[in-house]
Amino acid sequence: MTLNRKHKKQFNFHAHRVLSHHKVQEMKNYVQHGDVSVYDHVNSVAHTAYKLAHGLRLKINEKALIEGALLHDFFGYDWHNDKVKRKLFDMHGFTHAKRAKERAVKYFNIDRHTQHVIESHMWPLTLRNLPRSREAVLVCIADKIVSARETLFHRKSGT
Ligand SMILES: [Fe+2]
């Protein structure tokens, strides 16, 4: 599935504000799966979710989907290597979506719709945070697809 020029332009238009921020650039230093940084991971998830939406011809809030996808793992630490965060590591799967949402609100002042995309992306692990919008469902699915690919093949995907 590839994006046409118009959709690529729209994607970049919405992604720019988030990707150009120095706190998001820091995600290049954190490992997500294998050799893939958190920065590359969120880019793959955003592209995959966006492609799914257009492939299925779904009417979506593009800003909420793209910003939510790019910020869904904006938790701000290396969950593999930081020994100080050992305790956090144990709980990472359960806690990082909430932390990512709180940081996204702090640095980007995102709306409720975008907040929901971030806080529900770990469902069904975080049982109570069921994805309740199209954008949230797409990001939740895209995250599973991309994470499986990254874990199995240790490389970037989706862009
Ligand atoms: Fe996550």
Ligand SMILES: [Fe+2]
């Ligand atoms: Fe993720």
